[in-house]
Amino acid sequence: NAGVTQTPKFQVLKTGQSMTLQCAQDMNHNSMYWYRQDPGMGLRLIYYSASEGTTDKGEVPNGYNVSRLNKREFSLRLESAAPSQTSVYFCASSAVLGAPSTDTQYFGPGTRLTVL
Amino acid sequence: AQSVTQPDIHITVSEGASLELRCNYSYGATPYLFWYVQSPGQGLQLLLKYFSGDTLVQGIKGFEAEFKRSQSSFNLRKPSVHWSDAAEYFCAVGNSGYSTLTFGKGTMLLVSP
Numbered sequence: 685n686a687g688v689t690q691t692p693k694f695q696v697l698k699t700g701q702s703m704t705l706q707c708a709q710d711m712n713h714n715s716m717y718w719y720r721q722d723p724g725m726g727l728r729l730i731y732y733s734a735s736e737g738t739t740d741k742g743e744v745p746n747g748y749n750v751s752r753l754n755k756r757e758f759s760l761r762l763e764s765a766a767p768s769q770t771s772v773y774f775c776a777s778s779a780v781l782g783a784p785s786t787d788t789q790y791f792g793p794g795t796r797l798t799v800l
Numbered sequence: 801a802q803s804v805t806q807p808d809i810h811i812t813v814s815e816g817a818s819l820e821l822r823c824n825y826s827y828g829a830t831p832y833l834f835w836y837v838q839s840p841g842q843g844l845q846l847l848l849k850y851f852s853g854d855t856l857v858q859g860i861k862g863f864e865a866e867f868k869r870s871q872s873s874f875n876l877r878k879p880s881v882h883w884s885d886a887a888e889y890f891c892a893v894g895n896s897g898y899s900t901l902t903f904g905k906g907t908m909l910l911v912s913p
Contacts, residue, residue, distance in 0.1 A: 688843070719903075726905035
């Protein structure tokens with residue numbers, strides 16, 4: 685039982701390049717999330733997927749796209765990377781969105797992205 | 801809109817001393833409150849959560865937190881800090897109705913010998 689896994693762990697891009705961050709969970713969770721973490725800013729929600737087949741924008745969606753490929757996988761794509769997207773990206777999952785008794789979010793180890 | 805304030809960016813505590821990390825939230829109804837911990841280079845791990853019932857919540861690693869509605873606070877406490885507690889701590893708030901969580905900006909805990 686690996687929990688939430690993310691690939692890659694580190695990535696360096698040049699401005700304008702594209703890439704996809706991969707996330708998978710093996711806990712049979714319905715809901716998945718993408719956050720970015722910047723110094724002094726805490727975690728900010730980029731996109732989330734309440735259930736398979738649905739995605740919604742979070743606080744900072746501009747410059748990103750997501751795909752809920754199936755129940756296990758939720759990917760984040762940067763179509764044209766910018767230096768402002770240099771950050772640590774975390775994927776998380778939870779059993780059910782908005783059910784606090786069970787809505788513990790489990791986090792992956794993160795992807796450290798640098799855009800030059 | 802819900803929001804979370806963690807007033808302290810950094811806190812330094814001597815090993816063996818007690819700890820209190822502050823968290824204030826803004827939300828109209830009864831909030832659901834969480835504390836997460838992030839060790840260097842790691843993802844976030846849930847310490848404890850409050851969603852109903854007893855306002856004093858026990859968590860893992862000897863942590864506890866108390867929900868005080870009158871003060872809109874959910875402060876995290878530990879009676880005796882260990883060097884391994886050095887990490888960044890995040891408070892988060894959610895609500896009912898299929899919402900997401902809003903995180904505070906974090907408090908970095910440093911433990912001195």
